[in-house]
Each structure stands twice: as structure tokens, then as C-alpha cells.
Amino acid sequence: NAWFGSPGPLKMASPSNPNHSEPQDRRFLMLFDFDETIISENSDDAAVSVLPGQQLPAWLINSYREGHYHEFSAKIMAYIGDQGVTKESIQAAIEKIPPNPGFVDLFRYLQSHQQDFEMVVVSDANTYFIETWLEHAGVRQLFRKIFTNPSHFDAAGRLVLRPFHSHSCPRCPENMCKQAILQEYVAVREKERGGVGFQRVFYVGDGSNDVCPTQALGPQDTAFARRDYPMHRLLLEMQQSQSAKFKANLVPWASGADIADCLDKIIRET
Numbered sequence: 001n002a003w004f005g006s007p008g009p010l011k012m013a014s015p016s017n018p019n020h021s022e023p024q025d026r027r028f029l030m031l032f033d034f035d036e037t038i039i040s041e042n043s044d045d046a047a048v049s050v051l052p053g054q055q056l057p058a059w060l061i062n063s064y065r066e067g068h069y070h071e072f073s074a075k076i077m078a079y080i081g082d083q084g085v086t087k088e089s090i091q092a093a094i095e096k097i098p099p100n101p102g103f104v105d106l107f108r109y110l111q112s113h114q115q116d117f118e119m120v121v122v123s124d125a126n127t128y129f130i131e132t133w134l135e136h137a138g139v140r141q142l143f144r145k146i147f148t149n150p151s152h153f154d155a156a157g158r159l160v161l162r163p164f165h166s167h168s169c170p171r172c173p174e175n176m177c178k179q180a181i182l183q184e185y186v187a188v189r190e191k192e193r194g195g196v197g198f199q200r201v202f203y204v205g206d207g208s209n210d211v212c213p214t215q216a217l218g219p220q221d222t223a224f225a226r227r228d229y230p231m232h233r234l235l236l237e238m239q240q241s242q243s244a245k246f247k248a249n250l251v252p253w254a255s256g257a258d259i260a261d262c263l264d265k266i267i268r269e270t
């Protein structure tokens with residue numbers, strides 16, 4: 001495990017009391033995108049890299065339709081399986097993807113403030129890639145929930161993807177609206193917590209499909225957008241046009257350290 005280096009992989013301490021129920025009173029909710037946010041590349045590209053020629057045929061690339069990434073991704077996985085690529089080599093390729101700079105330290109920071117942060121992943125990748133990577137990195141237990149497209153290997157050894165849900169948002173791809181996920185999660189958790197909502201919500205992302213969820217954030221909340229990536233550019237445009245739809249704070253990040261610094265300030269002030 002090359003990137004965690006010394007002092008070794010980030011392994012979470014086991015709770016001192018294994019019967020201890022999870023904290024219900026965490027003040028902050030933190031949502032993370034996966035591809036190009038937690039990890040430094042697109043997980044589909046990592047899977048493609050294990051193909052004998054390390055690339056997709058033109059007919060497959062040309063079949064991509066704008067706004068239908070999930071469908072494209074499913075075709076890629078079927079193709080990879082048909083080329084005889086094994087589950088083991090896909091797993092190895094996913095585990096090898098480096099985290100983005102500073103994210104190991106960010107996760108250490110969040111682990112040391114576990115009582116304050118409830119963490120979830122919201123991603124258009126798939127359960128197999130995300131579970132595999134987080135487990136290998138030793139950070140799976142930091143996340144209370146993973147919202148992503150279900151996936152499983154079929155009898156022919158192909159990774160089969162299914163859409164996460166259906167929704168009525170006109171802005172998002174058919175299989176996933178991250179705002180719908182965010183709003184439902186916040187509502188469910190508030191109910192489970194006896195009517196106590198989160199004080200603040202933080203959303204960390206990079207892509208254009210990370211914009212929709214930020215439209216549900218309030219003035220206390222923060223959208224962490226990867227600097228110079230589509231989410232950042234789109235949110236800057238919204239701010240410049242003084243769109244009333246975006247009410248949150250916008251904090252660009254280039255590394256996990258930028259996010260940790262900002263969270264630390266907020267923790268000290270609240």
C-alpha cells in the first residue's frame with residue numbers, strides 16, 4: 001500500500017466499547033463524491049487500464065451519449081469482462097488508485113473529530129469500486145452510508161451495474177440526482193435523531209453532477225469544489241450571476257488540507 005506510507009495504512013481504532021451505539025448527535029454532515037474527489041482519477045479509467053491494449057475500442061467510445069454516463073459505464077464493464085479481464089485484476093487496479101493529495105490527512109483529521117462529523121459517500125461510480133477502495137485504504141468505517149449504483153459480478157465474470165434510483169430532477173442523469181439523495185438522507189436522519197437536524201452540511205466534489213446537491217445547501221453550509229474543475233467553474237458562474245439558487249459558502253480546494261483547514265476554523269468558531 002504505497003500512498004499511505006509510514007506510519008502505515010490508515011486503520012481506524014476499534015471503538016473502546018464494541019456495543020457502543022453510534023453517536024446520534026453529530027453536529028455536522030459531510031458528503032463526499034468519489035471519482036476525482038477522494039481518489040485522484042476516474043475509477044472507470046483505472047478498470048480500462050487493465051485491458052490488454054489499455055484502451056477501449058472506438059465503437060464503444062463513440063457510443064457515449066451526453067448525460068448518459070451510467071449506461072456508458074455499464075457497457076465498459078461488460079466489454080472488460082468479455083475481454084477476459086478477471087475480478088482479481090480489476091480489484092488490484094482499483095486498490096492501486098492513489099487518493100487525492102491531502103485526503104489521508106483529511107480522513108485522519110475527521111477520524112479524530114468523529115463525534116462531530118457524520119460522513120457519507122454520494123457517487124455515480126458503483127458499490128464494488130467504492131467498497132473495494134475504501135476497505136483497502138482502511139477508511140471504510142468512517143462512512144455511515146455509501147450512495148451509489150449497485151454492482152455485482154455475474155456468472156460470466158462481468159461487473160453488472162444497475163441504476164441507483166429514479167427521480168424527477170430535470171437537471172440530472174436518469175440514474176442519479178445527488179440533491180434528491182442529500183435531501184432524503186437529511187430528512188430521514190432528522191427523524192431518526194428525534195427531530196434534531198444537522199447544524200451544518202458540507203459537500204465535497206469536483207464534477208458537474210456535484211452542482212445539483214449544492215443547490216439544497218443553506219447559508220451555514222459549505223460547498224467544497226475542486227479548484228478549476230467543472231463544479232467549481234459552474235458554481236463561480238452561479239455566484240457571478242447572483243443566482244438565488246446557490247446560498248452556501250463556496251470553498252475551492254486543491255488538496256484535502258484546504259478542506260481540513262476550513263473545517264478546523266469552523267469547529268473552533270462554533
Ligand SMILES: [Mg+2]
Nearest residue numbers: 033035036207
Ligand atoms: Mg467526481
Ligand SMILES: [Zn+2]
Nearest residue numbers: 169172177212
Ligand atoms: Zn438533480
